[in-house]
Amino acid sequence: MTGVEVDDVREGEVLVDVRGVKVHFPIKRGLLIDRTVGHVYAVDGMDLTIRRGETYGLVGESGCGKSTFGRALLQLEDLTEGSVTLGGVDLATLKGEDLRKQRRHMQMVFQDPLGSLDPRQTVEQLLLEGMQAHGMASNRKSARERLVELLAAVGLPSGALTKYPHEFSGGQRQRVGIARALSVDPELIVADEPVSALDVSVQAQVINLLENLQEEFGLTYLVIAHDLAVVRHISDRIGVMYLGALVEEADADDLYAMPLHPYTRALLSAIPVPDPVVEDTRERILLSGDLPSPANPPSGCRFHTRCPWVQASRCSTERPELRVVSVPGAPASHKVACHWAEQIASGELQPHAVEGQVVAPLDIPEPAPHGVPGSTLLPED
Numbered sequence: 001m002t003g004v005e006v007d008d009v010r011e012g013e014v015l016v017d018v019r020g021v022k023v024h025f026p027i028k029r030g031l032l033i034d035r036t037v038g039h040v041y042a043v044d045g046m047d048l049t050i051r052r053g054e055t056y057g058l059v060g061e062s063g064c065g066k067s068t069f070g071r072a073l074l075q076l077e078d079l080t081e082g083s084v085t086l087g088g089v090d091l092a093t094l095k096g097e098d099l100r101k102q103r104r105h106m107q108m109v110f111q112d113p114l115g116s117l118d119p120r121q122t123v124e125q126l127l128l129e130g131m132q133a134h135g136m137a138s139n140r141k142s143a144r145e146r147l148v149e150l151l152a153a154v155g156l157p158s159g160a161l162t163k164y165p166h167e168f169s170g171g172q173r174q175r176v177g178i179a180r181a182l183s184v185d186p187e188l189i190v191a192d193e194p195v196s197a198l199d200v201s202v203q204a205q206v207i208n209l210l211e212n213l214q215e216e217f218g219l220t221y222l223v224i225a226h227d228l229a230v231v232r233h234i235s236d237r238i239g240v241m242y243l244g245a246l247v248e249e250a251d252a253d254d255l256y257a258m259p260l261h262p263y264t265r266a267l268l269s270a271i272p273v274p275d276p277v278v279e280d281t282r283e284r285i286l287l288s289g290d291l292p293s294p295a296n297p298p299s300g301c302r303f304h305t306r307c308p309w310v311q312a313s314r315c316s317t318e319r320p321e322l323r324v325v326s327v328p329g330a331p332a333s334h335k336v337a338c339h340w341a342e343q344i345a346s347g348e349l350q351p352h353a354v355e356g357q358v359v360a361p362l363d364i365p366e367p368a369p370h371g372v373p374g375s376t377l378l379p380e381d
């Protein structure tokens with residue numbers, strides 16, 4: 001058994017197990033006969049587990065493959081390679097009716113609630129649709145009671161049942177979208193940018209709602225966002241994605257306290273700090289250039305074309321594995337895909353100067369008096 005599996009068993013049963021998942025879209029050209037002239041490597045080697053009852057936050061820049069991964073996880077996208085198991089069931093082996101039945105256990109909440117809700121259906125019809133498909137609405141009276149309960153759970157009055165999606169505000173529509181996902185009593189919800197289309201004032205309410213529902217219904221979440229600030233409070237663990245694969249994964253607190261991958265450090269350094277003194281002196285890492293095209297990803301470490309710490313050896317030739325690193329204070333749950341993570345964390349390797357950039361060595365905690373390295377990051381029990 002690997003260290004990962006031991007951790008997973010200790011801390012909670014694994015609900016979702018993703019191994020080596022790739023989704024490559026063919027690029028077709030030709031007037032009469034479609035020829036495949038290349039591929040978009042949208043997801044290119046994702047491995048992760050999500051434990052029952054936890055919230056896994058997946059973040060990364062626009063176009064890095066987050067939505068494609070979420071869709072692949074729910075079998076809404078064909079896998080080019082790899083496997084996804086949900087509750088021990090290998091989803092790729094299911095076809096037709098078996099896959100349809102399994103879908104009840106995994107639902108999606110979308111970024112754009114208006115676009116994802118049929119404008120011609122009332123809320124009642126929208127919520128009943130999934131329940132009917134899974135044989136959960138055969139008794140009209142109990143189905144209606146369930147609809148009213150669902151609306152109450154997401155903070156909408158029962159009068160909403162007869163209304164159409166356009167009659168609601170953005171936040172209310174997202175509540176309808178969440179109620180629809182909940183209607184079939186799923187175990188896993190993939191929420192793809194659930195608040196990014198909403199006003200800032202409403203975002204926190206929807207995030208709080210998701211948290212409360214998780215507790216009430218024992219849900220497991222994969223929350224996708226392009227912004228680390230959005231997933232910070234809701235996530236137990238966070239994975240940072242760059243060009244189709246994870247570059248760092250850690251418990252949420254550990255990731256913010258000690259980001260170890262240069263890309264994560266750059267993402268975090270872009271979030272302003274309200275304290276003006278800290279704001280003036282904090283680390284700022286400016287990345288040069290845009291995200292490279294996933295149709296033509298860089299060799300070796302995919303981040304090497306933008307990495308301020310890029311080295312002449314290994315970076316452009318060898319793709320780094322996501323691995324546990326030996327950095328003082330970093331627990332075994334903290335994994336990084338960088339050949340030089342240890343040397344970067346210790347300050348032995350320094351970033352190449354970019355104008356206007358302030359990069360400080362990581363503030364690694366001193367070993368505790370009783371010899372437990374980095375014990376300031378561990379719970380005091």
Ligand SMILES: Nc1ncnc2c1ncn2[C@@H]1O[C@H](COP(=O)(O)OP(=O)(O)OP(=O)(O)O)[C@@H](O)[C@H]1O
Pocket residue numbers: 025040042060061062063064065066067068069226294
């Ligand atoms: N059906 C498809 N056919 C071809 N290319 C696709 C398809 N779906 C997505 N892509 C490409 O795959 C890459 C990843 O797209 P994806 O939508 O998964 O990114 P994302 O991280 O969710 O971005 P965003 O934050 O903008 O939502 C992009 O380059 C996108 O253009």
Ligand code: SF4
Pocket residue numbers: 261262263301302303304305307308309310311315320337338339340341
């Ligand atoms: S492997 Fe090299 S290029 Fe990639 S993140 Fe590490 S230092 Fe940067």
Ligand SMILES: [Mg+2]
Pocket residue numbers: 066067068192
């Ligand atoms: Mg997306």
